[in-house]
Amino acid sequence: MTFFRTKLAAAAIALAAAVPAIPADELPDLGNVAQSVLSPQQERRIGDEIMRQIRADRDYLDDAEVSEYLNSLGFRLVSSSPEPRLGFEFFAVNDPMVNAFALPGGYIGVHTGLLLTAQSESELAAVLAHEVAHVTQNHLARIIESEKRSQITSLAALAIAILAARSNSQVSQAAVATAQALPLQSRLDFTREHEREADRIGLQILERSGFDPRAMVAFFERLQRANRLYETNAPSYLRTHPLTFERIADVQNRTDPLPYRQAADSADFHLLRAKLRARQGSPADAVTYFESTLREKKFASEGAQRYGLVAALLRTGNVVRAERELEILRKSAPAHPVIETLAGQVLLAAGQTAGALAHYPAARQRFPQHRALTYDYADALIRDRQPELALKLLAGEVERFPDDPHLHGLRARSYAALGKRLLQHQAQAEAYTRLGNLGAAIEQLQLALKSGDGDFYQLSSAEARLRELKQIDAENRRP
Numbered sequence: 001m002t003f004f005r006t007k008l009a010a011a012a013i014a015l016a017a018a019v020p021a022i023p024a025d026e027l028p029d030l031g032n033v034a035q036s037v038l039s040p041q042q043e044r045r046i047g048d049e050i051m052r053q054i055r056a057d058r059d060y061l062d063d064a065e066v067s068e069y070l071n072s073l074g075f076r077l078v079s080s081s082p083e084p085r086l087g088f089e090f091f092a093v094n095d096p097m098v099n100a101f102a103l104p105g106g107y108i109g110v111h112t113g114l115l116l117t118a119q120s121e122s123e124l125a126a127v128l129a130h131e132v133a134h135v136t137q138n139h140l141a142r143i144i145e146s147e148k149r150s151q152i153t154s155l156a157a158l159a160i161a162i163l164a165a166r167s168n169s170q171v172s173q174a175a176v177a178t179a180q181a182l183p184l185q186s187r188l189d190f191t192r193e194h195e196r197e198a199d200r201i202g203l204q205i206l207e208r209s210g211f212d213p214r215a216m217v218a219f220f221e222r223l224q225r226a227n228r229l230y231e232t233n234a235p236s237y238l239r240t241h242p243l244t245f246e247r248i249a250d251v252q253n254r255t256d257p258l259p260y261r262q263a264a265d266s267a268d269f270h271l272l273r274a275k276l277r278a279r280q281g282s283p284a285d286a287v288t289y290f291e292s293t294l295r296e297k298k299f300a301s302e303g304a305q306r307y308g309l310v311a312a313l314l315r316t317g318n319v320v321r322a323e324r325e326l327e328i329l330r331k332s333a334p335a336h337p338v339i340e341t342l343a344g345q346v347l348l349a350a351g352q353t354a355g356a357l358a359h360y361p362a363a364r365q366r367f368p369q370h371r372a373l374t375y376d377y378a379d380a381l382i383r384d385r386q387p388e389l390a391l392k393l394l395a396g397e398v399e400r401f402p403d404d405p406h407l408h409g410l411r412a413r414s415y416a417a418l419g420k421r422l423l424q425h426q427a428q429a430e431a432y433t434r435l436g437n438l439g440a441a442i443e444q445l446q447l448a449l450k451s452g453d454g455d456f457y458q459l460s461s462a463e464a465r466l467r468e469l470k471q472i473d474a475e476n477r478r479p
Contacts, residue, residue, distance in 0.1 A: 045476055047105020048436035054093070054109070055435060061092035061112065064372040064406065065275065065338055069268045070110055070128075073121075077129050080208035082201065083136040090128070098223065102131045104140065112276050119222075121269040122215035126206055130216075133201035139194045192247075199251050212263040214255050220248050270301035271338045274308030283315035303333030310342060319349045337363070337370035344376050356380055371397075371404070378410045387417035405434035421447075422454030426462050429469075438473045442466065 054060050061067075067090075074090040088106040096113040103109065108131045118124040134140070199216070207213045278286050290309035292298075299305045306329045313322035326346050333339060340363040347356035360377035367373060374397055381390040391414045398407050408431035415424035425448035432441035445466040449459065 044105040047103050047107045050103055051089075051091075051105075051107055052435065052437050054091075059094045061094045063092065063275075064375055065341065065370075066092050066115075066272055068371065069272050072268075073125060074108065074128055074132070077125060077132050077205050077209050081129075081132050081136050081205050086136065088132070088135070100127050100131050102134045102140075106135055108132070108135070115273060115276055116280075118219065120212070120215055120263075121265040122206070122212040122263050123219040124269070125209065125211045126202065126213075126216035126219055129202035129205040129209070129211075130198045132205060133198040134194065137194075137197055137201060139198070196247060196250060199247065200254065203251065203254055207258065207261075210261075210263060212261050213258055215263075217248060217251050217255060220251065224248065265300065267301070267303070267334070267336055268338065270304035271307055271336065274301075274304040275311060275338070278308040278311035278315065283312060283317075286312035287316055287318075303329060303336075303339075306333070307339060307342060310346065314345065314349055319346065322346050323350060335366065337367035337373060340367060341370070341372045341376060344373070344380070348380060353380065353384055357384065371401070371406070375406055375410065378414070382410070382413050382417055385417070387414040390414045403434050405431040408434065420453065421451035422449075422458055422462065424448075425451060426458075426465070429465070433469065438469055438476070442469050442473065445469065 055062070070090040070092060074088055078084055078086065078088050086106055088108060090108050090110060092115070093109050093111050095111040096116075097111055098113045098117045099111045100114055101109050108128065110128070114127060115124065118127070203213050203216060206216065274290075277289065280286060281289075287309065290305055290312055293305050294302070294309065306325060310322050310325045310329060313319075313325060323346055326343060329339060330343065340359075344356050344359050344363065347353075347359055357377075357380060360373060360380065364370070364373050364377065374393070378390045378393055381387070381393065391411065394407055394411050394414065398404070398411065401407060408427050412424050412427035412431060415421075415427055425444045429441040429444035429448065432438070432444060445462055448454070448462045449466070454462070
């Protein structure tokens with residue numbers, strides 16, 4: 001997995017600098033399996049630092065619609081889990097390998113390969129439910145408890161080892177030298193007992209959430225067949241979550257007594273899979289793929305396939321045909337915010353800026369919760385040299401979603417277009433804060449104070465926020 005191999009060394013160095021060492025004999029007792037050897041704050045800190053590295057990597061999929069879908073699906077599962085009040089964040093990694101993984105702090109990563117391989121929404125939900133169960137059952141805490149008196153000498157070592165174990169990548173020599181993660185990594189894989197428990201709890205979560213629990217068996221069996229066909233290139237999920245005939249049989253035995261349930265896939269599932277498929281390969285190949293599936297009627301959703309064709313045509317620069325196919329799509333498919341977002345992009349690609357700026361308010365009125373429409377509308381206003389209108393739009397959205405880093409980033413761009421440097425850096429600091437990068441946020445506030453503009457109240461606000469973030473950063477660095 002190239003994504004993690006390229007980042008482990010940098011993550012190790014950053015973590016070693018940011019997180020102080022904790023002697024093994026000073027680690028708190030676990031007490032029981034429901035507790036963690038780490039405090040919730042320490043666990044979140046490790047997860048935040050890993051996520052800072054992941055978000056900085058080019059393979060992190062920063063797509064508002066994919067993220068919104070994964071979190072909507074994930075929270076549906078979490079609400080039916082044994083710990084519905086735990087904080088989770090689901091994110092996507094642009095990686096063709098079939099895999100998903102859990103990190104400290106409730107972060108769950110999903111490879112695009114998994115999204116494209118799952119043949120139903122219930123299959124995707126089955127994998128996510130399994131990962132949620134690893135978190136709610138404190139499996140990492142159990143492993144850490146068994147290791148606390150041997151190799152765990154710092155949170156940095158623990159973070160790198162956990163990431164390596166979850167991703168099954170080889171820890172680089174720099175990572176090993178910095179955090180001594182290699183001895184830990186080989187013992188931080190989930191055990192057979194953990195996998196069986198995650199299957200059992202995951203099935204319960206799946207059924208309570210209204211999905212087809214038999215999808216877990218179907219997905220496992222298909223992966224096992226793939227493993228036999230490609231012994232030297234097995235799906236990553238099989239390497240990090242070893243499958244056995246006994247494990248599949250156990251899941252089968254648990255699902256056999258359950259009543260049959262047909263769980264329909266959501267439109268979001270099909271549309272976002274088409275969106276990801278349209279980005280694969282060359283633009284011409286993507287167009288050919290969707291043309292072929294539409295011509296041969298090999299699809300579960302015609303609307304999703306036509307959506308994919310429009311997105312692929314935009315990649316080729318064939319805007320005229322994209323407009324024509326979009327018109328067919330909007331006449332034949334039910335209204336959907338993902339389609340409306342694409343419609344705005346087609347208008348902009350066609351040079352119809354006025355049409356796009358008229359389209360977004362109407363689409364947002366119909367789908368007010370779809371943030372991708374807001375992002376694109378604000379971006380279009382900034383590009384059209386209307387930053388004042390962008391700020392007016394963003395003010396209400398920031399009030400509704402104060403923890404959204406994209407909104408703060410768009411505010412920073414708007415202020416930059418107006419030449420308001422203090423407010424620009426202050427808004428960018430808030431974006432970095434929401435991304436867990438306190439160091440960058442502090443630097444932005446320092447630049448804000450040196451900007452030479454801003455009134456007394458704005459300077460006072462920036463100074464107060466800088467003191468606050470420095471205090472939080474200092475507290476985070478304490479053992």
